Amino acid sequence: MNKYSLRTRLTTVALSLTLAFGGAAAVLPAQHASAATASEKSKIVSTAKRYIGVKYKFGASTSTTRYFDCSSFTKHVFKQIGTTLPRTSKEQSKRGSYVAKKNLQVGDLVFFYSPIHHVGIYIGNGKFIHTYGKPGVTVSSLTSGWWSDHYTTARRVA
Structure with a gap:
């Protein structure tokens, strides 16, 4: 041999x-995700805020921006910076790396309920942007009230 x-x-x-x-x-x-660059963070927030008021529709198609559900919204926003996310909030919660609530950075995905079935994007200063029900795409507080009480985890994907 x-x-x-x-x-x-x-x-x-x-x-x-x-x-x-x-x-x-x-x-x-x-699979590790580093923090988004300042430019990417800015683009995430500006893209997400462009849709404030767009109606909520459960099961919304990812091919439209006329309405969103929570995960089609995050999927669309992150696509704008070249980050591909799965379709559902549950699957999105398995991407990237875990982030403690005290270490949130702009652009981190925040998840709610157990089992997970809602997602939003942290935009800084204790606020996150997401879509649900009548307000559609809106900004909510992560530090007090209903959303704070139902917060589950966060992931850094960009």
């Missing part, structure tokens, strides 16, 4: 053992 053949076999065995005992995560990079 030549050196090349032995090296190939050892590499194959090592990779097989790594996958068997460590799973795919052992060879794939972890």
Whole structure:
């Protein structure tokens, strides 16, 4: 057996053992999201605020901006800075990296209820932008009141 053949076999065995005992995560990079740049943060907020007052519609198509549900809204806003998000708030809550409430930055996704079924975008100063019910796209407080009481977690995706 030549050196090349032995090296190939050892590499194959090592990779097989790594996958068997460590799973795919052992060879794939972890999913981490760094904070958005100042330019991206500004674009997230300005894009989101452009839709204040747009009506809410549960199950809204992601191909329209005439109305949104919470996750089609966040998906649309983040698409503008080149970040692709899944369709539902539950799936969006699995993206990026966890952020403690005290460490929120502009552009972080904030999630509500357990199990998660609402999402918004943190815009700074204890406020977030989201869409629901009659007000449609609106800004709400994250630091007091109903939304504060139902806050669950946050993720940094951009």
